[in-house]
Amino acid sequence: MLLSSLLSDVRAPCSLLRAGRACALRGRRLLTRSVSAASQASSDPLLARLSSALGPEDASSELRWMCEALEQEGLTGTPLAPGRLEAMVADRVAGKPLQYILGTQPFGPLLLRVRPPTLIPRPETEQWTLDLASNLSSLPQTPLRILDLFTGSGCVGLLLAHFLPHARCTLVDLSRSSCSLARENASQSNVSDRVSVVQRDVLRPDFAEELAHGPDAGEGWDVITANPPYVTEEEYAGLSPEVRDWEDVGALVGGLRFYHRLAEIAPQLLRPSGPGRLVMEVGRGQAPDVSRIMRQSPAAPNVESWVDPYGDFDRVVCATFEPHGQRRNYSTLSASARHLASPLLSPLAFLSHWARPPLLPSLMSSFSRPATSASSNRYLARQKRDPYRTGLTSFRSRAAPKLQQLDAAYRFLSPSRVVVDLGAAPGGWLEIAAPRSRKVVGVDLLPIQPVPGAEVVQGDFLDPRVRARVCALLGQDKVDVVLSDMAPSISGNKIRDEEASLELCEAALDFAVQNLRVDRRPDPEPSIDPTLDALSPDASKKKSSKRRAGSSSVLIIKHFASTGATKFRKERLMPRFDRVLYEKPEASRKESGEGYFVCIGFRGAPESA
Numbered sequence: 001m002l003l004s005s006l007l008s009d010v011r012a013p014c015s016l017l018r019a020g021r022a023c024a025l026r027g028r029r030l031l032t033r034s035v036s037a038a039s040q041a042s043s044d045p046l047l048a049r050l051s052s053a054l055g056p057e058d059a060s061s062e063l064r065w066m067c068e069a070l071e072q073e074g075l076t077g078t079p080l081a082p083g084r085l086e087a088m089v090a091d092r093v094a095g096k097p098l099q100y101i102l103g104t105q106p107f108g109p110l111l112l113r114v115r116p117p118t119l120i121p122r123p124e125t126e127q128w129t130l131d132l133a134s135n136l137s138s139l140p141q142t143p144l145r146i147l148d149l150f151t152g153s154g155c156v157g158l159l160l161a162h163f164l165p166h167a168r169c170t171l172v173d174l175s176r177s178s179c180s181l182a183r184e185n186a187s188q189s190n191v192s193d194r195v196s197v198v199q200r201d202v203l204r205p206d207f208a209e210e211l212a213h214g215p216d217a218g219e220g221w222d223v224i225t226a227n228p229p230y231v232t233e234e235e236y237a238g239l240s241p242e243v244r245d246w247e248d249v250g251a252l253v254g255g256l257r258f259y260h261r262l263a264e265i266a267p268q269l270l271r272p273s274g275p276g277r278l279v280m281e282v283g284r285g286q287a288p289d290v291s292r293i294m295r296q297s298p299a300a301p302n303v304e305s306w307v308d309p310y311g312d313f314d315r316v317v318c319a320t321f322e323p324h325g326q327r328r329n330y331s332t333l334s335a336s337a338r339h340l341a342s343p344l345l346s347p348l349a350f351l352s353h354w355a356r357p358p359l360l361p362s363l364m365s366s367f368s369r370p371a372t373s374a375s376s377n378r379y380l381a382r383q384k385r386d387p388y389r390t391g392l393t394s395f396r397s398r399a400a401p402k403l404q405q406l407d408a409a410y411r412f413l414s415p416s417r418v419v420v421d422l423g424a425a426p427g428g429w430l431e432i433a434a435p436r437s438r439k440v441v442g443v444d445l446l447p448i449q450p451v452p453g454a455e456v457v458q459g460d461f462l463d464p465r466v467r468a469r470v471c472a473l474l475g476q477d478k479v480d481v482v483l484s485d486m487a488p489s490i491s492g493n494k495i496r497d498e499e500a501s502l503e504l505c506e507a508a509l510d511f512a513v514q515n516l517r518v519d520r521r522p523d524p525e526p527s528i529d530p531t532l533d534a535l536s537p538d539a540s541k542k543k544s545s546k547r548r549a550g551s552s553s554v555l556i557i558k559h560f561a562s563t564g565a566t567k568f569r570k571e572r573l574m575p576r577f578d579r580v581l582y583e584k585p586e587a588s589r590k591e592s593g594e595g596y597f598v599c600i601g602f603r604g605a606p607e608s609a
Contacts, residue, residue, distance in 0.1 A: 229254030
């Protein structure tokens with residue numbers, strides 16, 4: 001809507017517009033009143049309140065986002081109640097999730113509305129949906145029917161509809177409020193003409209029959225997507241209050257219950273001429289159980305799983321149901337495809353896995369079909385041209401080339417070295433380290449398929465019993481290199497996710513302090529301190545660091561760019577190592593905040609520590 005029309009509209013008087021702009025400008029002044037977040041907090045009541053709950057840095061960021069949201073509301077003519085910014089701050093201090101306060105959450109190129117108690121879309125769900133859309137977009141533009149169960153805000157089905165103009169999507173949820181929100185998001189995303197929303201209970205005995213005979217069923221669906229409640233009662237008790245107090249417990253807690261139901265109803269809902277696909281998000285450690293449930297179904301589908309790039313565990317289970325009397329052999333994929341740059345299978349392997357036999361030859365010519373918009377095209381193009389996700393590498397995970405590139409730069413792996421890899425699943429880094437080192441031990445909570453030349457311990461490396469098992473495998477050897485590519489499970493809350501990442505950094509450092517060989521040789525050059533903006537020291541110092549890394553004790557630790565990471569580096573790493581450098585391997589996406597601290601020359605724990 002043009003500003004001139006707003007000014008002439010009696011429903012949006014000038015006073016309200018001025019109020020909205022004044023509120024936003026006031027927030028901006030709060031952020032620039034001084035160079036220090038701490039001094040801001042002491043000089044302004046709103047920042048002080050937020051800082052007391054979140055810390056000064058996080059408070060500044062969140063207040064800025066609130067002000068930007070209010071500014072957008074003011075410019076679109078939405079009436080702004082007096083004290084709106086103060087109310088938003090009060091809600092945040094009380095623990096209300098920021099996404100609910102702002103009222104929106106990005107999901108791919110879409111900006112979806114969110115409101116309690118419907119679940120806030122998570123980044124890991126966004127990632128596998130983008131990858132699924134990328135692969136389905138390569139199919140010929142024949143009608144494609146998608147059924148999205150447990151739709152919530154509609155995020156999965158709407159993103160697929162956005163990328164696939166030839167698809168018709170049916171979104172199903174038990175909650176009336178979620179169905180209403182999904183319809184709003186369908187309209188806002190300009191796909192409501194190809195999307196229908198149905199309120200149904202998946203657990204009702206007549207659910208499949210009722211849905212299959214409904215107006216949207218046609219001959220059945222080609223693809224079923226499902227993000228069911230999978231959190232266990234025990235896990236739910238340990239969730240943060242922001243989740244437990246605001247998000248629908250019925251959409252969170254379910255364990256394996258709903259996967260049994262999905263295995264039962266999927267054959268009744270999928271197109272009989274097949275093949276039909278059931279794509280399900282699962283919780284940490286649940287993929288083996290869900291895969292077993294699917295395989296034990298009378299329909300006996302072929303089952304694959306995709307790895308979560310945020311957490312390095314199987315996040316998605318995909319079951320392919322063949323037409324009656326047919327069954328193709330996917331054994332060539334089962335051993336290798338799930339370990340390709342996860343969660344995206346190589347395009348050709350995925351096409352042969354998903355395409356109907358009569359259509360496969362024509363798929364090759366339609367592989368590069370353009371997307372429906374510039375933003376869609378950018379997302380799809382990124383997936384297809386990424387050499388680390390398209391089968392050009394043969395490692396188990398997309399992370400493996402990162403270690404390969406780090407070692408090419410610093411040469412810290414050699415036949416005389418002893419290496420411990422923390423958070424090693426699915427084993428991509430072990431594949432790189434084992435052939436290059438004398439002894440390699442990998443530790444993870446999740447099971448790891450055997451890697452030649454590496455020993456594996458399943459368990460929490462913070463557990464003294466697990467550490468004792470690691471020490472038993474090491475024998476009398478001191479550790480030369482500690483690797484940590486650990487990343488937390490993403491909650492969708494930026495601040496909380498940064499805190500979780502730093503907790504893993506602290507845990508990795510603690511393990512290194514207790515197990516890493518102390519490098520007693522004095523460093524001829526003092527520890528260098530490049531900032532995170534200057535990604536590397538000058539060439540001569542970096543060359544010297546590379547020479548040192550080959551014979552010194554080394555800690556490689558992943559982090560995500562934040563003020564907390566900078567503080568962790570300066571206060572926790574630099575007092576303990578001769579040199580601490582920042583590296584971002586070429587295999588790391590440019591838009592990602594991911595980076596690695598390369599810590600060289602362990603001095604031992606400081607006396608004050």
